[in-house]
Amino acid sequence: MPPYVVLGLCSYTHDSAAALLVDGELTGFVEEERLSGAKHTRAYPEHAVAWLLSEAGITADQVNEVAYNFHGLHYLRAVPTALGMLTNPATRERALMRAASFAKVGLRTVRRAQGLSRRFPHARIHPLLHHRTHQMYAFAASGWESAAVLVVDSLGEAQTTTLAVGRQPEPGRPVLHPLHALTDPASLGYAYGAVTEHLGWRRGDEEGTVMALAALGDPARFRTLFAHAIPITESGFALNPDHFAPRVLSSSHTRLTPRFTAETCPRRAPDAPITEAHRDLAAALQERTEQVMLYLACLARTRTGMKRVCLGGGVATNCVSVGKIIESGLFTEVFVPPAPGDAGTAIGAAAAVHLEGNASPLAGIAGACYLGPSFPDHPLDLAAWPGLTAHQVHGDPAESLAEHLANGQIVGLFQGRVEAGPRALGNRSILASPLIPGVVARLNDTVKFREPFRPFAPMVTAERAADYFTLGQEAPFMSMASGVTELAREQIPAVVHANDTARVQTVTKDGNPFMHDVLTAFARHTGVPVLINTSLNVKGRPICGTPDMALDCLANSGLDALLLEGRWITS
Known part of the structure; x- marks a missing residue:
């Protein structure tokens, strides 16, 4: 058959x-x-x-x-x-x-x-x-028998926010029961994208930059404005048309009104300096986003009675908001899929x-993130990159990589299948020691070519995560901002953002054996089982999915080396 x-x-x-x-x-x-x-x-x-x-x-x-x-x-x-x-x-x-x-x-x-x-x-x-x-992806990827499913994005046809109950009466056969929906113009993703654009970054791409900038501002300056612009309602929230112009599905139409600009600041050009007003505007936007997301989570808990929640949609990539939901204790566990x-x-x-x-159950979705192409036998031809040199790796590659990292090198890693979603999870990563002075500045200035205020995420062995991070649950897909312990502040301040959080990835032996070995070996060298993990790319480019893309990244950035399927390459 x-x-x-x-x-x-x-x-x-x-x-x-x-x-x-x-x-x-x-x-x-x-x-x-x-x-x-x-x-x-x-x-x-x-x-x-x-x-x-x-x-x-x-x-x-x-x-x-x-x-x-x-x-x-x-x-x-x-x-x-x-x-x-x-x-x-x-x-x-x-x-x-x-x-x-x-x-x-x-x-x-x-x-x-x-x-x-x-x-x-x-x-x-x-x-x-x-x-x-x-909804289907978020719930099926969790593998749970039951959960509330909350999706928040910019727009799906006419819907912007939906709540459902997910149940799995038998393995591999998830069933969804829709409960509640908000429609446009009540769109949190629309609002966040509009302000992102107003602040000089690309809507649909650089909302994370605004989230990072928010930690440096004071939300009090524009708190009242956002309370009026994004009011919380009995059914969720709304957007005030006095501040957010109704959506027209065309990029030629602005999203913010003249009143919004008059009450905040003029639109910033992408290359213009970042002022206190920009920082404060980002902070107020982020604060209101967290408040609305937490309110929606409360509605999900009340209306479903579920003790677990799955989050999906573009707004679920706002890791600080996800962290606030976890900290609230509304749910015993929160799940965000790798590609929300x-x-x-x-x-x-x-x-x-x-x-x-079809009668056959689903398989291979729950907990899966390494789903794209791999290139284990890709022939290495450096003719197009005359400045690069390949070297033989002596001994255990994980041990060798850990030693280079402990010695202060910044290394790209290309191994196994491409990750799903916006975060590099150890297969297409740039790794660095969080113990090296000035490592964040070097990564931003010469490797990633991005804004100096943007933080870098830590990865840690799941067994030692509680020593450094207060999240209280596993975070395998780097989708949740966690509070940090005093030990983290003392030993690894490089990965602690200005808001005293870190977007942590917990690594298990089963989830990514090679990265678990690297972290374990790094801990033997330094006493700390934590590495900086950022995506293998430079600003404005996607995560490197192919060997050629990775070699381009090495040749055109400040990386010290690239470990490409067990081959050590330097510039």
């Missing part, structure tokens, strides 16, 4: 990605940017799909189902609401443009989904409600369609 093949796609918006299920088993997932080099690409994921099909030994003709992570017709639900804005003076100017833009994008999304049938002539095409794909943003919906879409049409 031929295999039952489901291809999940995130495409045509941003963060294109693809996932493949064969008889319910996740054989692979990768974001297109990791193979194409175009960060946050919206293009159809040609490279990702080609790799998935080749890896599985199948052709496009053998794909039974294609699961697409948007449902175009649901955009039309925003049209009546948009027309209703004609009666409000604050929203009247944009009402017709908003209605037209949602109708246009909805019909375009329908055509794009239909167009997939030309690529997969024997497959049924399934457009899915965007938040359903987020749109890319991960490729997995959620494939899983949802498989469960509708």
Whole structure:
């Protein structure tokens, strides 16, 4: 009997990605940017799909189902609401443009989904409600029997925030029961992106920079403004149109009103100095985001009665907010999947369609993060990089790497399968000792080429995590900001941000054996089982998914060396 093949796609918006299920088993997932080099690409994921099909030994003709992570017709639900804005003076100017833009994008999304049938002539095409794909991925990846599922993003068709109950009556067969939804214009992701752009960074890419800047500001300056601009309501929250202009699905329309600018500061140019006003604005935005996320978590706890929660959507990448939810004690455990943003919906879409049409359970999704291509036998040809030199690694590679790190070197690591999601988790990482004076400045100035206030995340063996971090649960995907202990402040201040937190990754022997060995060896050399772990890329470029991308990173940055599948390369 031929295999039952489901291809999940995130495409045509941003963060294109693809996932493949064969008889319910996740054989692979990768974001297109990791193979194409175009960060946050919206293009159809040609490279990702080609790799998935080749890896599985199948052709496009053998794909039974294609699961697409948007449902175009649901955009039309925003049209009546948009027309209703004609009666409000604050929203009247944009009402017709908003209605037209949602109708246009909805019909375009329908055509794009239909167009997939030309690529997969024997497959049924399934457009899915965007938040359903987020929910399915977040819950299936947790592996839990039951949990609340809270998704918060910028926009999925008309929805922006949804709450569901996830149950798994038998292994590999998760079921979701939707409970509550907020629709646009009540969008926390829209608000955060708007202020990110106002502060001079790229919306949809550099919200993390604003989150880092927030630790250096005083939220009190704009606290009252944000309380009015993002009021908390009985059903969740809203956006005040006096400050946030209603969304029009076109990049030519600004998101903030003249009143917002008048009450805060002029829009900052990307190369302009960062002032106290910018820091304070970032701090107030982040504080309000944390307050709203915590309120939504309270609603999730109250309305579901669940003791665990799964978080998804782009706002779930705000690790400080996630840390606040954990600290609140509302739930015994909080889970964020490795790819909580749109890319991960490729997995959620494939899983949802498989469960509708096949009796076999899902496998390979729960707890999985190393899902992309690997290159163990890639021939090493340095002709295109004449300044690079390959060396033989003597002895145990983990021990050798730990020794170089203990001696102060900054090393890129390329091993195994590409990680899912926005964080490097030890397979496409830049590693450094947190014990070396000036290491953060050197990483920002000469390796990553990014703002000096941005912090670097620590990775630690799970067995020793409690010695340095107060999170109280495992954090394998570097998605949660944790408080730190006095020992951390004394020994590893380089990884403690200005807000006294660190976005920690806990590493187990089973989860990543090689990185666990490196951390253990580093502890033998230094007494500290903690390393700085940042992604193998430079600012503005995606995480390196291929050997050539990694060699480019070494050749064009201040890295001391690259350990590429056991081969030591220096510049």
